[in-house]
Amino acid sequence: MKAEILSHLNLTGPYYKLKLYSPHIYKNAMPGQFAMLRVGETSDPLLRRPFSIHKKNPDKTIEILYKIVGKGTRLLSTLVKGKDMDIIGPLGNGFVIDKKIKNHILIAGGIGIAPLLFLAHELSRDKRSRITLFLGARHKEDILCIQNFKRLKARINISTEDGSLGKQGLISELFEVSLADLNEQKIAVYSCGPNNMLREIHRLAAAKGLPCQVSLEARMGCGIGACLGCVVEGKEGYEKVCTDGPVFDAGEVEWGRL
Amino acid sequence: MGEVIKGSRVRGQRVRKTEIKPDLSVNIAGIEMKNPVMTASGTFGYGIEYAPYIDLNRLGAIVLKGLSARPRKGNPPPRICETPSGMLNAIGLENIGAEAFIKEKLPLLRKYDTKIILNIFGDSIPEYVEVAEILDKVDGITGLEINISCPNVQKGGMVFGTDPVTASEVLTAVRNATSLPLIAKLSPNVTDITTFAKIAEDSGCNAVSLINTLLGMAVDIRTRRPMLANITGGLSGPAIKPVALRMVWQASKAVKIPVIGIGGIMTADDAIEFLLVGARAVQIGTANFVNPTATVDIIEGIEKYLTKNNLSDINQIIGRVVI
Numbered sequence: 184m185k186a187e188i189l190s191h192l193n194l195t196g197p198y199y200k201l202k203l204y205s206p207h208i209y210k211n212a213m214p215g216q217f218a219m220l221r222v223g224e225t226s227d228p229l230l231r232r233p234f235s236i237h238k239k240n241p242d243k244t245i246e247i248l249y250k251i252v253g254k255g256t257r258l259l260s261t262l263v264k265g266k267d268m269d270i271i272g273p274l275g276n277g278f279v280i281d282k283k284i285k286n287h288i289l290i291a292g293g294i295g296i297a298p299l300l301f302l303a304h305e306l307s308r309d310k311r312s313r314i315t316l317f318l319g320a321r322h323k324e325d326i327l328c329i330q331n332f333k334r335l336k337a338r339i340n341i342s343t344e345d346g347s348l349g350k351q352g353l354i355s356e357l358f359e360v361s362l363a364d365l366n367e368q369k370i371a372v373y374s375c376g377p378n379n380m381l382r383e384i385h386r387l388a389a390a391k392g393l394p395c396q397v398s399l400e401a402r403m404g405c406g407i408g409a410c411l412g413c414v415v416e417g418k419e420g421y422e423k424v425c426t427d428g429p430v431f432d433a434g435e436v437e438w439g440r441l
Numbered sequence: 442m443g444e445v446i447k448g449s450r451v452r453g454q455r456v457r458k459t460e461i462k463p464d465l466s467v468n469i470a471g472i473e474m475k476n477p478v479m480t481a482s483g484t485f486g487y488g489i490e491y492a493p494y495i496d497l498n499r500l501g502a503i504v505l506k507g508l509s510a511r512p513r514k515g516n517p518p519p520r521i522c523e524t525p526s527g528m529l530n531a532i533g534l535e536n537i538g539a540e541a542f543i544k545e546k547l548p549l550l551r552k553y554d555t556k557i558i559l560n561i562f563g564d565s566i567p568e569y570v571e572v573a574e575i576l577d578k579v580d581g582i583t584g585l586e587i588n589i590s591c592p593n594v595q596k597g598g599m600v601f602g603t604d605p606v607t608a609s610e611v612l613t614a615v616r617n618a619t620s621l622p623l624i625a626k627l628s629p630n631v632t633d634i635t636t637f638a639k640i641a642e643d644s645g646c647n648a649v650s651l652i653n654t655l656l657g658m659a660v661d662i663r664t665r666r667p668m669l670a671n672i673t674g675g676l677s678g679p680a681i682k683p684v685a686l687r688m689v690w691q692a693s694k695a696v697k698i699p700v701i702g703i704g705g706i707m708t709a710d711d712a713i714e715f716l717l718v719g720a721r722a723v724q725i726g727t728a729n730f731v732n733p734t735a736t737v738d739i740i741e742g743i744e745k746y747l748t749k750n751n752l753s754d755i756n757q758i759i760g761r762v763v764i
């Protein structure tokens with residue numbers, strides 16, 4: 184599928200935002216789903232790269248928020264407005280939203296914020312939703328999307344490892360503190376970020392009996408369930424991140440093997 | 442193939458031009474295919490995964506993920522990594538097992554007008570025989586492709602397809618277990634590919650397909666760890682095409698049974714190269730990941746090439762490399 188690049192902005196440092204015209208993805212995407220992007224036209228890099236759908240706009244555009252980490256993302260950052268992006272999506276299973284729950288805790292580590300903004304938009308369609316964001320990163324430059332969450336009236340908690348913004352420390356520590364004086368039960372937790380962070384979030388949520396969904400990452404070959412390259416160990420054997428996930432119930436994941 | 446009559450006007454005068462659609466059909470191992478484009482095992486799942494992207498009826502044949510007699514869990518992750526113009530994989534032959542395949546997947550495939558070829562493997566000769574017997578005479582299965590690039594646990598993990606004696610034993614055993622057309626899928630990790638092509642022919646196989654992946658490795662220099670949990674993996678994609686092409690050329694000179702070319706085919710031009718050196722069909726692997734419509738694009742590209750060169754039949758290019 185082709186999708187025209189309508190804008191491509193460098194936010195701060197290695198972070199970019201790509202806006203694509205894609206009525207198909209706009210119409211079908213659910214929060215937590217992803218798309219496979221062809222970042223170049225030659226055979227190197229060869230494989231498509233997976234990116235979460237970050238946002239949908241009423242003008243049938245979608246946005247992707249990404250960080251340059253290697254060859255593919257560096258090449259992606261050179262694509263200019265007006266060009267067509269070769270994209271497949273939406274793919275995978277997104278977050279499950281339980282309509283009975285009104286209290287939502289979203290926890291992101293760094294670029295893990297990308298799928299959570301789309302989720303927050305979807306959650307906020309229910310006017311009774313209360314959204315709390317926990318966002319952690321290394322440095323203040325890695326803290327993204329705060330304005331968007333403010334517009335959604337989310338309660339925002341920030342931590343950075345170097346203390347340059349918010350509380351110094353890990354976001355899981357901040358989450359743990361908040362759990363101490365929590366007595367409400369109807370809460371759902373959604374998280375995306377590095378595996379070590381997710382493992383800790385799962386542990387904390389499980390200890391309080393809170394339902395917790397995590398969005399996992401894996402190297403992907405096909406993105407559509409055909410190559411079996413993207414598996415993670417689940418309680419019932421290997422699960423494909425691309426078609427069984429990328430969002431999993433945290434209880435289904437074999438955390439010791441991740 | 443059908444004749445298309447095109448009417449057009451030249452200087453006001455109505456002329457009739459007959460455009461013949463070239464005939465792409467080939468017969469491999471007794472399997473009549475509408476065109477020479479097949480999918481490569483392990484890159485096309487159980488087939489249905491690609492139905493949203495292409496019309497499966499267009500394919501010459503679909504070769505599915507390798508099946509064993511019993512389900513296999515496969516290797517721990519990470520199982521794949523990208524390398525320059527290629528990728529390494531060590532999936533470890535994860536599959537649902539032959540019985541589950543027949544029950545759960547085959548019914549979904551029967552409705553398509555294409556040929557279903559099952560890729561099979563085992564850890565020992567009796568296991569190869571067992572899976573071949575399970576699949577023999579099952580409605581909807583046109584042929585078997587025998588993957589001999591597997592370690593033989595009875596012989597200390599030595600790969601069947603790299604030892605002439607075991608290769609011959611396993612192929613003969615499968616031949617005796619089934620009446621289905623048999624394609625021997627050869628490993629490229631050998632000194633002389635023609636030895637193994639001849640063994641396949643002598644064992645009664647009806648065709649050979651090559652190449653399977655080349656054994657490779659990659660290391661992350663930051664962590665100093667191998668990129669794959671399995672340490673080594675199979676290299677596929679454009680990076681292996683010249684090696685594959687050379688081996689297909691050598692094999693097709695060495696045997697009379699048809700040769701199916703595999704390895705780094707991304708475009709119709711790549712496929713035509715394989716046909717020119719003697720392949721009577723081609724399999725498309727890694728290209729499906731990059732471009733899910735690759736197979737159909739390649740069929741259309743071959744057709745265009747024939748039309749452009751005023752050729753009416755695919756057989757007019759097979760083996761016609763000028764040396």
Ligand SMILES: Cc1cc2nc3c(=O)[nH]c(=O)nc-3n(C[C@H](O)[C@H](O)[C@H](O)COP(=O)(O)OP(=O)(O)OC[C@H]3O[C@@H](n4cnc5c(N)ncnc54)[C@H](O)[C@@H]3O)c2cc1C
Pocket residue numbers: 217228232233234235236247248249250251252253254255256257294297298399400401402403424429661
């Ligand atoms: C379902 C899913 C959704 C994703 N969504 C997003 C998203 O919204 N935004 C985004 O920026 N990324 C996202 N990613 C990660 C993104 O796919 C990778 O960052 C990208 O594929 C890296 O490609 P590359 O060629 O630049 O790096 P490569 O050359 O493949 O890798 C370069 C180095 O970076 C490391 N690396 C690879 N992936 C990551 C990673 N995720 N984080 C840190 N280091 C990595 C590699 O191990 C390697 O050492 C997602 C991944 C998945 C599976």
Ligand SMILES: Cc1cc2nc3c(=O)[nH]c(=O)nc-3n(C[C@H](O)[C@H](O)[C@H](O)COP(=O)(O)O)c2cc1C
Pocket residue numbers: 404410412481482483484506507530532534560588626652653654676677678679681703704705706724725726727728
């Ligand atoms: C992810 C992956 C899984 C594969 N699984 C199998 C398999 O189960 N059986 C088999 O015979 N070959 C398997 N192969 C090999 C391919 O069928 C093919 O021979 C090889 O990839 C070379 O072709 P390509 O360069 O077009 O991919 C696999 C290849 C890949 C990339």
Ligand code: FES
Pocket residue numbers: 402403404405406407408409410411412413414423424425426
């Ligand atoms: S990426 Fe191929 S199966 Fe998930």
